[in-house]
Amino acid sequence: MILVKPSFEIMHITERPLHHIEAAGRTCYKSEDKITITSAGNFVEMLLKRGHESVLEHASASVRIICDRGVSHEIVRHRLASYSQESTRYCDYAGGQVTFVIPPWVDAEPGLYYGSPLARGEGIRPDEWLHAMRDAEESYRALRRTGWKPEQARAVLPNSLKTEIVMTANFREWRHFFNLRDAPAAHPQMREIAAPLHQEFRSLVPIIFD
DSSP: OEEEOOEEEEEEEOSSHHHHHHHHHHHHHTOGGGOOTTHHHHHHHHHHHHTOGGGGGGOEEEEEEEEEHHHHHHHTTOOSSEEEEOOTTTOOOTTSOOEEEOOTTSOOOSEEOBTTTTBOSSOOOOOHHHHHHHHHHHHHHHHHHTTOOHHHHGGGOOTTBEEEEEEEEEHHHHHHHHHHHTSTTSOHHHHHHHHHHHHHHHHHSHHHHO
């Protein structure tokens, strides 16, 4: 089996988003004549203070996220977004290694694990989670060998199964996402993705995501 840590990649983000939002938002006030090279930041700050966040929906971002299936189930609860996700029905893991995402509370290193007891060359000590993932992988392969289809054999795969999901949402929804998923009460595995992604959004569009 292969163990990985969660990760993300910003695939696309609206170019010059503050200027794009300003150009759309000034339509409401017919103040296009006030657009200057430096006016976008102040205008967007004014919109946020007034709670006029619908204008933020004119800018968007697409992010590819590698996480476990449990985290992906939380992500897709954000309804005002579009998703494309790795399918456990059509993706067949029997011919290779099954990949699992290491929870933050499990002391294991990413890499290829094999054998019984589990080993990785460096002699990492196995724990109950590692054994559970190995057992799930072996059960999946055994079912595939007996003729079960991938869509049937997936029934024995756990929440820790690695998945890839692309999420596209407008900036208003991304703000809502970070408000919930980067909060202290959010699930630790969700924050493992949301916190660094939030920081990346802050660096790209600081006024909106500060």
